[in-house]
Amino acid sequence: MAIAVVLALLVIGSVLFNFLTPWTFTPIASNWGSIDAMIIITLAVTGIVTLAIAVFLIYVLVKYRTRPGLKAHYQPENKKLEWWLIGLSSLGIIGMLAPGLVVYNDYVTVPEEAHEFEAVGTQWRWMFRYPGDDGEFGTSEPRFINGQNPLGLNPNDPKGQDDRIILANELYVPEGRPVKALLRSVDVLHNFFIPQIRAKMDLVPGIVSWFWFTPTVKGRYEILCAELCGVGHYNMRGHMVIAEQEEFETWLASKPTFAESLTMGTMGGLIEQGKALAEGQGCVACHSVDGSPSLAPTWLDIFGRETTLADGSEIVVDEAYFRESITDPRAKLVAGFPPVMIAYDFSEEQLDALVAYARSLGADSETTEPEAATDATEDSSGASDGAISLAERGEQVASQNACSGCHSVDGTEVIGPTWKDLYGSERTFTDGTTTMADEAYLRESILNPAAKIVEGFQPVMPAVSLTEEQVDALVAYAKANSSLSLEGE
Numbered sequence: 115m116a117i118a119v120v121l122a123l124l125v126i127g128s129v130l131f132n133f134l135t136p137w138t139f140t141p142i143a144s145n146w147g148s149i150d151a152m153i154i155i156t157l158a159v160t161g162i163v164t165l166a167i168a169v170f171l172i173y174v175l176v177k178y179r180t181r182p183g184l185k186a187h188y189q190p191e192n193k194k195l196e197w198w199l200i201g202l203s204s205l206g207i208i209g210m211l212a213p214g215l216v217v218y219n220d221y222v223t224v225p226e227e228a229h230e231f232e233a234v235g236t237q238w239r240w241m242f243r244y245p246g247d248d249g250e251f252g253t254s255e256p257r258f259i260n261g262q263n264p265l266g267l268n269p270n271d272p273k274g275q276d277d278r279i280i281l282a283n284e285l286y287v288p289e290g291r292p293v294k295a296l297l298r299s300v301d302v303l304h305n306f307f308i309p310q311i312r313a314k315m316d317l318v319p320g321i322v323s324w325f326w327f328t329p330t331v332k333g334r335y336e337i338l339c340a341e342l343c344g345v346g347h348y349n350m351r352g353h354m355v356i357a358e359q360e361e362f363e364t365w366l367a368s369k370p371t372f373a374e375s376l377t378m379g380t381m382g383g384l385i386e387q388g389k390a391l392a393e394g395q396g397c398v399a400c401h402s403v404d405g406s407p408s409l410a411p412t413w414l415d416i417f418g419r420e421t422t423l424a425d426g427s428e429i430v431v432d433e434a435y436f437r438e439s440i441t442d443p444r445a446k447l448v449a450g451f452p453p454v455m456i457a458y459d460f461s462e463e464q465l466d467a468l469v470a471y472a473r474s475l476g477a478d479s480e481t482t483e484p485e486a487a488t489d490a491t492e493d494s495s496g497a498s499d500g501a502i503s504l505a506e507r508g509e510q511v512a513s514q515n516a517c518s519g520c521h522s523v524d525g526t527e528v529i530g531p532t533w534k535d536l537y538g539s540e541r542t543f544t545d546g547t548t549t550m551a552d553e554a555y556l557r558e559s560i561l562n563p564a565a566k567i568v569e570g571f572q573p574v575m576p577a578v579s580l581t582e583e584q585v586d587a588l589v590a591y592a593k594a595n596s597s598l599s600l601e602g603e
């Protein structure tokens with residue numbers, strides 16, 4: 115009986131949730147209302163079947179509950195009932211699938227008047243191409259793919275010369291005109307998905323898949339990759355802007371043609387080129403330019419940075435190292451980062467541009483000698499030496515070295531003691547001794563964590579290999595998170 119009540123509550127709850135749910139369709143911005151209808155039909159069919167089964171179960175649980183004198187019967191077969199069930203299931207399945215076939219047929223039967231764009235997926239960004247004035251795409255082949263020609267367009271195909279190349283993650287389409295999306299992948303499976311368009315299709319290496327839609331509501335919509343394609347999958351996003359025809363044309367005209375893109379090395383300022391390249395090639399998906407932690411070392415103030423490599427050796431990042439890390443990323447891995455970057459086949463000019471761009475990030479990184487940078491951080495009062503303060507640098511170090519995985523700064527105790535109000539507090543150790551947490555103690559705890567274990571914590575912290583500058587920064591960061599202070603400071 116209790117089970118029957120629980121089941122009834124589950125059924126009522128599910129039905130109510132379906133109508134009261136905060137998760138509804140986003141407003142639609144294309145012609146594909148029929149896809150919404152499909153989803154509703156599927157929901158209705160599966161919902162009705164689920165309800166019917168639940169109600170039947172409740173009925174059986176109540177009617178045949180255990181009572182004195184009631185005995186179960188064994189009935190091996192009921193042909194009539196089986197035919198009914200087969201018939202009803204078939205009807206339900208046909209009801210769900212048949213309209214889908216009609217809608218799918220519409221979805222890939224492109225109207226005559228549709229114009230085209232190509233979306234190319236690569237780990238982990240989107241590139242786009244529009245046909246040029248001739249209205250036709252040039253051919254492409256994997257063997258033509260290189261740093262200058264990431265789409266692999268055939269340089270000898272006259273039809274491809276005027277194709278417009280968009281290496282940034284943004285695409286414009288004009289409102290109200292049917293458009294055919296051609297989808298291509300240069301590496302692994304991806305999936306082009308814009309929720310508001312209701313459109314979604316896999317990009318399969320080696321074939322070109324397609325669908326069409328008519329954009330109906332102006333706006334900027336997110337393009338998502340909906341197929342797990344590697345560690346950067348979550349970051350494989352782009353945008354599609356639905357604009358007026360004129361706005362679209364202006365945007366398209368501002369994009370380089372394929373022929374122009376091949377000679378880009380001689381156009382524009384080096385920093386601008388480097389920025390375009392870094393964004394277009396997806397470098398910035400993993401390397402932040404503002405110091406925020408990501409999958410890979412940030413480019414902010416990268417030159418002159420003292421870095422510990424995975425093999426324990428120390429280097430100072432210079433141009434040679436920066437270049438090598440692009441063309442042969444596994445040669446010298448930075449400690450604490452996974453070896454996931456692929457080798458890039460850039461021209462010398464492109465490397466120059468990237469170096470120029472990376473140099474342009476962060477204050478006076480052009481002139482600052484690494485030694486000077488370390489000296490400038492002697493003043494641990496948190497004063498800024500241009501780009502960021504020592505405490506902010508400490509926050510980066512903490513995050514890059516995963517300190518924050520175990521040490522909170524908001525007072526929550528995770529695996530290790532919180533850093534909030536740690537500096538200046540009295541610590542009690544497992545051997546019963548106590549000490550004031552001063553700078554020397556903080557340093558020791560970072561470099562030799564096993565020396566003194568705080569009472570109540572496990573001796574699990576690994577000794578972290580950091581440079582003096584990084585330890586300074588961490589200490590400053592810990593100090594900044596403490597409201598206590600020590601005498602004589």
Ligand code: CUA
Nearest residue numbers: 304339341343
């Ligand atoms: Cu591409 Cu996920």
